[in-house]
Amino acid sequence: MNMRRTLYALGPIDLRSVWRDSMLSWMIFLPLLGALILRVGLPILTVRVRERYGFDLEPFYPVFLSYFFVVMTPAIFGIVIGFLLLDEKDDQTLKALQITPLPLRNYLVYRIALPVLLTIGMMFTVFPLSGLDDLSPLATLLVATTAAPIAPALTLFMATLAQNKVQGFALMKLIGVVLIMPVFAFIGIEHWEELFMIIPTYWPMKMYLLLTVEPSAAVWPYFLVAIIYPTVIIWVLVRRFNQVMVE
Amino acid sequence: MKRLFHTIYWDIVRQYRNGFYLVTALIVVLLVILLHQLSGVDWSLWWPVILLETLVINSFFFIAGIVLLEKGEGVLEAQVVTPLRDWEYLLAKVISLYILSVLESLALVLLIGGPNFNWFWMLVGIGCFVALYTLYGFFVAARYDSISEFILPSALWTIGFSIPLLPYFDLWQHWILYLHPLQAPLVLVQAAYNPLPVWALWYGVLYSLLWIGVGWISGRRTFYRFVITKEGTRRRRISS
Numbered sequence: 001m002n003m004r005r006t007l008y009a010l011g012p013i014d015l016r017s018v019w020r021d022s023m024l025s026w027m028i029f030l031p032l033l034g035a036l037i038l039r040v041g042l043p044i045l046t047v048r049v050r051e052r053y054g055f056d057l058e059p060f061y062p063v064f065l066s067y068f069f070v071v072m073t074p075a076i077f078g079i080v081i082g083f084l085l086l087d088e089k090d091d092q093t094l095k096a097l098q099i100t101p102l103p104l105r106n107y108l109v110y111r112i113a114l115p116v117l118l119t120i121g122m123m124f125t126v127f128p129l130s131g132l133d134d135l136s137p138l139a140t141l142l143v144a145t146t147a148a149p150i151a152p153a154l155t156l157f158m159a160t161l162a163q164n165k166v167q168g169f170a171l172m173k174l175i176g177v178v179l180i181m182p183v184f185a186f187i188g189i190e191h192w193e194e195l196f197m198i199i200p201t202y203w204p205m206k207m208y209l210l211l212t213v214e215p216s217a218a219v220w221p222y223f224l225v226a227i228i229y230p231t232v233i234i235w236v237l238v239r240r241f242n243q244v245m246v247e
Numbered sequence: 248m249k250r251l252f253h254t255i256y257w258d259i260v261r262q263y264r265n266g267f268y269l270v271t272a273l274i275v276v277l278l279v280i281l282l283h284q285l286s287g288v289d290w291s292l293w294w295p296v297i298l299l300e301t302l303v304i305n306s307f308f309f310i311a312g313i314v315l316l317e318k319g320e321g322v323l324e325a326q327v328v329t330p331l332r333d334w335e336y337l338l339a340k341v342i343s344l345y346i347l348s349v350l351e352s353l354a355l356v357l358l359i360g361g362p363n364f365n366w367f368w369m370l371v372g373i374g375c376f377v378a379l380y381t382l383y384g385f386f387v388a389a390r391y392d393s394i395s396e397f398i399l400p401s402a403l404w405t406i407g408f409s410i411p412l413l414p415y416f417d418l419w420q421h422w423i424l425y426l427h428p429l430q431a432p433l434v435l436v437q438a439a440y441n442p443l444p445v446w447a448l449w450y451g452v453l454y455s456l457l458w459i460g461v462g463w464i465s466g467r468r469t470f471y472r473f474v475i476t477k478e479g480t481r482r483r484r485i486s487s
Contacts, residue, residue, distance in 0.1 A: 178277070
């Protein structure tokens with residue numbers, strides 16, 4: 001069963017479900033809401049923090065945006081689809097799929113394609129909507145391309161490591177802390193920056209930060225690592241996912 | 248009473264087996280190493296904020312995962328015909344998640360900020376946070392059949408939970424914020440670091456108890472409606 005047939009088989013079912021169930025609209029709505037909150041709230045917050053604590057937030061805008069948009073948008077999509085797979089694992093849907101002509105790998109590709117496409121689309125929406133930076137279309141495309149693999153990597157991380165949805169929540173908590181760690185590399189622990197390179201989301205964040213400082217910066221090394229690193233993780237996890245399901 | 252202790256014990260065992268304690272230990276180690284690198288931060292100012300945000304996951308989201316899994320596996324239905332009462336079920340969940348949260352919070356507070364705080368108000372404040380989040384987490388999650396239905400509406404609840412943080416950044420100061428249920432435990436954790444007037448302490452305790460009471464009654468009603476009579480339960484879908 002090739003991908004086209006997978007799409008024909010599952011597409012109409014999903015479309016009907018999306019119509020019935022609000023998950024997809026929520027997934028689109030949340031990052032847009034976040035962008036609007038930042039657009040309105042961040043300038044006001046900057047003024048207040050300056051008055052109250054004598055601290056200037058403005059130099060940290062790029063770090064905020066790299067965290068909230070480049071990392072959190074695909075992370076939310078990835079975690080939601082991860083939970084969707086855990087739901088399907090818990091209620092034996094994935095086991096049932098194994099006796100259909102649909103190969104599990106195709107099903108998985110189909111499941112993780114949506115957050116990838118949504119992430120790319122969102123990157124072109126949330127940055128202009130927030131009105132807080134002026135990335136060129138080419139730079140936005142680079143950022144979107146590096147943000148996209150974060151979603152499937154997290155989906156697979158949850159679906160392969162968690163045995164059920166309760167463990168999914170425990171992992172979600174851990175993911176939350178690990179993803180915020182590179183932010184500290186950029187705002188106060190610069191001497192440890194090399195250590196944070198082990199976290200896959202460090203690379204797209206770093207690339208975005210370099211592009212905001214210098215639009216023509218040579219970001220290709222970061223771009224390549226930001227693509228290859230999560231791709232390797234995804235490849236390893238897909239193999240593991242199939243093993244877990246066969247057991 | 249024996250039945251309640253037995254239930255609490257097994258709740259803790261299940262939480263341990265599902266990695267809650269392992270993940271908590273990892274997070275504590277990571278955060279302690281990370282936050283120790285930041286110099287010149289007045290932690291006493293930030294603990295109420297940090298606890299308000301971290302305990303959401305420990306209580307609101309963890310109870311949701313537990314309830315939805317138990318619902319899906321038929322464990323909750325099975326419990327209806329055991330002698331275990333609905334209030335014992337809820338209380339065991341609150342107490343077991345409180346133990347996890349106290350261990351995590353105290354480890355962070357002690358290792359990062361040091362022991363200079365009032366233990367009584369700290370423990371009471373964490374208790375009120377956990378009780379509120381857990382009871383309302385049950386109230387919300389029991390209405391759904393799957394995480395994918397629950398996870399995104401829960402984001403709006405989480406935004407709502409964060410409203411008492413607005414005065415911290417001078418974004419909004421208004422007496423009406425004192426009507427927010429989480430303002431009360433926030434005041435109690437503040438009392439662990441700064442002496443507060445007596446009226447503020449009374450407000451923190453009594454207003455927390457009021458909303459815990461509302462959550463308790465709502466939780467028991469939710470148990471009856473969505474677990475026992477299975478009102479609103481939809482047929483499971485193949486996909487979302």
